[in-house]
Amino acid sequence: MTAATVDVGNHPDGTMVIQPHGDLDAGDAVDLRRTLVQAIRHTRPLRLILDLGDVGTVDPINLGTLAAACQLGDDYKVIVFLDSARTEIAVRLAAAGVPAHRLRHPAEPYFRQPPADPALLPVPGERSGTPATGLPTAR
Numbered sequence: 001m002t003a004a005t006v007d008v009g010n011h012p013d014g015t016m017v018i019q020p021h022g023d024l025d026a027g028d029a030v031d032l033r034r035t036l037v038q039a040i041r042h043t044r045p046l047r048l049i050l051d052l053g054d055v056g057t058v059d060p061i062n063l064g065t066l067a068a069a070c071q072l073g074d075d076y077k078v079i080v081f082l083d084s085a086r087t088e089i090a091v092r093l094a095a096a097g098v099p100a101h102r103l104r105h106p107a108e109p110y111f112r113q114p115p116a117d118p119a120l121l122p123v124p125g126e127r128s129g130t131p132a133t134g135l136p137t138a139r
Helices: 026-043 060-075 087-095
Strands: 005-010 015-024 047-051 055-058 079-083
Touching: 005 026, 015 026, 026 047, 026 060, 047 060, 055 060, 055 087, 060 079, 060 087
Parallel strands: 015 047, 015 055, 047 079
Antiparallel strands: 005 015
């Protein structure tokens, strides 16, 4: 890769870890795609983990490449996970179609469910919802 460097490691349990460093821009697209295709189609590890903890930014081309790697992994029976992505990168990956269960260990807890609105919680002993709709009523 030109501006970014990448480390590739194999673990005895069949996991391959690809860890890019720096910003992933258009100059890195071909090398990143080549590395991912080689890993998924030819090496075919049990699991492929893309550790994005040292990645600062990802341009749209590489964002699509990372999303496509998950789909290609499904086609070749390789489980692909994207680990330690910054919140803004994780949000963009999710918008690009990466399933939430593939985004593991985000740098910040973006994917937590927000707490429920107390006004919409049922009161013990009270019938919840309106008779016509069954939807919660605001108090």
